[in-house]
Each structure stands twice: as C-alpha cells, then as structure tokens.
Amino acid sequence: MPSQIAIDYVREKAPLFKELSDRIWESPELGLHEVKSSAVLADALEADGFHVQRGLGGMPTAFTATYGEGKPVIGLLGEFDALPSLSQARGTPQHTPLVPGGPGHGCGHNLLGTAAAAAAMAVKRAIERGEVRGTARFYGCPAEETLVGKVFMVKAGLFSDVDCALTWHPGSTNGVWASSSLAMNSAKFTFHGISSHAAGDPENGRSALDAVELMNVGVNFLREHVPATTRIHYVITDGGLGPNVVPNRAEVWYYVRAPKRGDVEDIYARVLNIAKGACQMTDTTHDVRLLCGCYDTLANRALGDRMHANMTEIGAPRFTDDERKLARQLQGTVGETAVAKAIEQMRKHGIDVASRAELYEGVAPQWGYGEVGGGSTDVGDVSYVVPTAQVNTVTAPIATPGHSWQNVVAVGSSIGQKGMLFAAQTMATTCCDLMREPELVAKAKAEFKEAMANSPYVSPVRDVAEPPLNG
Numbered sequence: 001m002p003s004q005i006a007i008d009y010v011r012e013k014a015p016l017f018k019e020l021s022d023r024i025w026e027s028p029e030l031g032l033h034e035v036k037s038s039a040v041l042a043d044a045l046e047a048d049g050f051h052v053q054r055g056l057g058g059m060p061t062a063f064t065a066t067y068g069e070g071k072p073v074i075g076l077l078g079e080f081d082a083l084p085s086l087s088q089a090r091g092t093p094q095h096t097p098l099v100p101g102g103p104g105h106g107c108g109h110n111l112l113g114t115a116a117a118a119a120a121m122a123v124k125r126a127i128e129r130g131e132v133r134g135t136a137r138f139y140g141c142p143a144e145e146t147l148v149g150k151v152f153m154v155k156a157g158l159f160s161d162v163d164c165a166l167t168w169h170p171g172s173t174n175g176v177w178a179s180s181s182l183a184m185n186s187a188k189f190t191f192h193g194i195s196s197h198a199a200g201d202p203e204n205g206r207s208a209l210d211a212v213e214l215m216n217v218g219v220n221f222l223r224e225h226v227p228a229t230t231r232i233h234y235v236i237t238d239g240g241l242g243p244n245v246v247p248n249r250a251e252v253w254y255y256v257r258a259p260k261r262g263d264v265e266d267i268y269a270r271v272l273n274i275a276k277g278a279c280q281m282t283d284t285t286h287d288v289r290l291l292c293g294c295y296d297t298l299a300n301r302a303l304g305d306r307m308h309a310n311m312t313e314i315g316a317p318r319f320t321d322d323e324r325k326l327a328r329q330l331q332g333t334v335g336e337t338a339v340a341k342a343i344e345q346m347r348k349h350g351i352d353v354a355s356r357a358e359l360y361e362g363v364a365p366q367w368g369y370g371e372v373g374g375g376s377t378d379v380g381d382v383s384y385v386v387p388t389a390q391v392n393t394v395t396a397p398i399a400t401p402g403h404s405w406q407n408v409v410a411v412g413s414s415i416g417q418k419g420m421l422f423a424a425q426t427m428a429t430t431c432c433d434l435m436r437e438p439e440l441v442a443k444a445k446a447e448f449k450e451a452m453a454n455s456p457y458v459s460p461v462r463d464v465a466e467p468p469l470n471g
C-alpha cells in the first residue's frame with residue numbers, strides 16, 4: 001500500500017503548496033535567472049528542516065535540499081524556469097499578456113518544482129514517524145528549458161551517491177512517461193570577417209554573414225545524409241547592422257537533435273566541419289560555443305511500474321464544472337480539429353477518454369517504452385547516471401499546446417494545482433516504497449546496469465568550463 005502518511009500530508013498541506021506554486025507563477029523568470037523562484041522553494045524546504053545547499057554546479061539558482069540519513073538516497077527532481085514571451089493574465093481564456101514580451105510559465109514548471117518539494121516534505125513525515133528510512137534529496141534544477149541545469153549538476157557529481165531519481169512533468173494525461181526524448185547539442189557559431197562599404201569597396205570586405213549563409217546551405221544539404229530521425233534547426237542571432245555595411249560579425253545558433261546521444265555527437269562533428277568549410281569559402285574566421293548538450297532519456301520499468309501502481313491506487317483528481325468550463329474555453333482557442341486529433345492520439349495509446357473530453361480524469365495504461373518523443377529534456381542526463389522514472393499528470397486541458405499562453409492559464413489555475421498535488425503524492429509514495437523495499441531499489445539498479453552495459457555516460461558538456469549564465 002502506498003504510504004498513507006505521505007498521501008495525507010500532501011492533502012493537508014495543499015494550501016501551502018498552492019501558495020508556493022502561485023508565487024513562482026506570479027514572478028516568472030528565465031533559466032539561470034530564477035532568483036526568486038528558486039528561493040521560494042529553497043526557503044520553504046529550509047524552514048521545514050531540510051539541509052539546503054545553494055549555488056551548485058556553477059549556477060547561483062541550483063540547489064539541493066536534503067533530509068534523513070543513510071541509504072537509499074532518493075533524488076526528487078524539481079524545476080522552476082519560465083519561457084520567454086508567454087506573459088499572461090491569470091484565469092483569462094483569451095491571450096492577455098500582463099507584461100508585453102515578458103516571460104510566463106507555459107511549461108508548468110511553477111508546479112513541477114513545487115510538487116517535487118512537496119513530495120520531499122511528505123517523505124520527511126514518513127521518516128520522522130519511523131515508517132521509512134533513508135535520505136530524501138530535492139534537486140532544485142534551474143534552466144530546464146535551455147537544457148542546462150541537470151547536465152551541469154550531473155557534471156558536478158551531485159548525483160554520485162543517489163540510488164534512484166523520480167520526477168514528473170505537467171501535461172494533459174495522468175500516467176508514466178516512459179518514452180525517450182531527443183539527445184541534443186545547442187551551439188552558437190560566430191563568424192568574423194572584415195567590414196567595408198557594401199557599395200564603395202566591397203572587394204575589401206569579407207562578409208561574416210556570407211559564412212553564416214553558406215554554413216546553413218551546407219547543413220541543409222547534410223540533412224539528406226543523416227538518419228531520418230535527426231532534427232537540426234537554427235536561427236540567425238546576428239546578421240549584421242545594415243545592408244550597406246559588409247558585416248564583420250555574424251552569428252547563428254544551432255540545435256542538433258537525434259534519438260541517441262552517439263548520433264548527436266557524430267552529426268555535430270559534421271556540422272563543425274561545415275562551419276570550417278564556410279570560413280574557407282569566405283575568407284573569414286569563426287569560433288564555436290557549445291552552450292549545452294543533453295542525453296536522450298532512459299526509462300526504468302521497475303520504477304515506472306511502481307509509479308503507475310501508486311497513481312492507480314491514489315486515484316486521479318476529478319474536476320469541477322468551473323474547471324471544466326475554463327478548460328473548454330481554452331480548448332475553444334485551439335479549435336475542434338486539434339481537440340479531436342489529440343483525443344484520437346490518446347486513444348491510440350489505449351487511453352480511455354470520452355470523445356469530447358475537456359480534462360482527462362483517469363490513469364493511462366503504461367505505453368512508450370522504446371519509443372521516442374519529439375522534445376528534449378535534461379532529465380535525460382540524470383536518467384543515464386541513476387535509475388530514473390517520471391510521470392505526467394493533468395495540469396492542462398486536452399489539446400492545449402505545450403509552451404502556450406493557454407498552458408500558462410491552466411497551470412496558474414486550480415486545474416494545474418490538482419495535477420501538482422497528484423504528482424507530489426505519486427512521487428512521495430514511490431520514494432517511501434524505495435525506502436522500505438531494498439529489493440525494489442535493487443531491481444531498478446539491475447535494470448539500469450544492464451541498459452548501460454555498452455554505453456557509459458560521457459558528459460555532453462565535458463569540454464564546457466561553465467554553464468552559459470549569460471546566454
């Protein structure tokens with residue numbers, strides 16, 4: 001049976017956790033700048049008696065909060081960064097930015113960090129009352145959106161004594177998130193040329209922008225000769241000052257993604273060669289800054305099975321008519337076709353959902369082991385150093401897109417908070433299970449060891465001295 005102490009604690013303290021998630025929602029901060037948001041959680045954990053260590057891994061907003069002693073050591077992963085340009089008024093089913101161009105919590109990380117902290121606090125109660133033994137450690141992980149925080153926390157050795165890690169992500173279903181994600185490198189290529197008057201003496205100029213364009217042409221031809229599952233995208237972050245000046249500086253920012261870390265390494269090496277070629281073609285020089293890289297995600301079935309069992313036992317939240325109404329209004333902004341398509345997708349995965357549902361109220365059967373989703377997450381790097389499992393819970397209506405203003409509304413409402421509390425209970429009970437069932441920890445570790453047999457973890461940022469604190 002899942003720990004009743006943990007379940008009750010999260011329910012009883014729900015007003016506190018709602019307040020913490022609201023405070024983070026109200027002051028959205030971008031990755032590595034989450035000064036207030038990380039302090040909200042670090043201070044709450046410290047006040048609750050956790051031993052808090054701040055400013056870890058070279059990142060002022062990274063911290064851990066530990067309670068308990070001895071084995072097992074269970075990591076509970078939290079995030080709190082927001083997204084640019086998603087500022088949105090609370091409770092409004094129309095796009096209404098509070099601060100034009102300002103950030104907003106379009107990925108629900110206000111809930112993510114709070115639920116993991118709530119889980120850690122709930123486990124503390126179970127330890128105090130002698131129900132379980134071990135160490136619960138909350139990881140305050142900055143900059144998930146830019147795939148930085150956990151990669152550098154892993155590099156700093158902060159997971160070296162951890163036995164298993166648990167996390168979750170806001171979503172529109174309740175269930176284990178077993179599918180993998182894309183490994184990735186994020187790098188900026190800056191080219192340096194010689195300025196001249198674009199009409200008066202272009203022969204004396206060497207255009208850095210030409211190098212960017214030729215690099216992009218080269219990479220676009222590369223696309224045919226990489227595995228079809230590869231994703232490469234770029235934006236030109238500096239293209240010069242005006243057409244009448246030959247640009248002496250130009251910059252392009254690349255993401256290279258693929259289902260396996262090894263493929264990213266191979267393809268990225270070829271992109272580096274293309275950049276060199278672009279320099280030769282244009283008589284320019286360049287430098288490359290790898291901002292970050294991350295692994296794909298390694299699921300752990302032993303942990304996933306237990307999280308699924310606990311979710312089923314605890315039971316998914318039900319929603320009120322008012323919550324349903326808000327959800328339907330938000331769905332109205334994305335259109336009926338999108339809703340129908342999302343429901344069709346859910347049913348394809350065996351999820352039993354009504355044909356015109358606003359909010360999912362069940363627990364989905366497990367699916368996705370061996371499959372790869374479209375995004376990337378730095379949870380991947382944790383999953384390659386310790387057995388890791390994650391779940392999704394319902395914090396938003398079916399079909400409202402991730403990273404959207406609609407999601408900002410949902411995760412700032414009671415819909416999101418219900419999902420947050422469910423996630424906290426799921427993580428807390430699973431953590432308690434791991435603390436009282438050494439055989440479950442052993443099973444998760446054996447599965448992890450087998451999966452890792454031929455592929456030791458090599459940090460994607462092994463050659464990067466510091467996290468990209470200034471972009």
Ligand SMILES: [Zn+2]
Nearest residue numbers: 107109144169
């Ligand atoms: Zn996210």
